[in-house]
Amino acid sequence: MSPRNRFRMTMLIFVLGGLGLIGFLNELHVRNLELIALGWLIVWTFLLFQVKCPNCQKSVAYQGTVGRVSVFAGFTNASCKNCGYDLTKAYRK
Numbered sequence: 001m002s003p004r005n006r007f008r009m010t011m012l013i014f015v016l017g018g019l020g021l022i023g024f025l026n027e028l029h030v031r032n033l034e035l036i037a038l039g040w041l042i043v044w045t046f047l048l049f050q051v052k053c054p055n056c057q058k059s060v061a062y063q064g065t066v067g068r069v070s071v072f073a074g075f076t077n078a079s080c081k082n083c084g085y086d087l088t089k090a091y092r093k
């Protein structure tokens, strides 16, 4: 699997898993659902940031900088914005 596909997979699991979890908890009439949703979001963001470029260890969500601020987004490019590594290439074993 390539870094880019792993990122997309994590994203998919978040959306489907999140909706399933919230729907399930809603059925059980659990309170503070918004807090659980927020917690889920934080965990997911953390997991997404664990998907890194194999070459430079920069998050694959890295989109370059605006001024001095690093920009991250919920999608990846075909190549690393930091070092140009091909993110569609599978991880080396």
Ligand SMILES: [Zn+2]
Pocket (backbone or CB within 6 Å): 053, 054, 055, 056, 057, 058, 080, 081, 082, 083, 084, 085
């Ligand atoms: Zn890189």
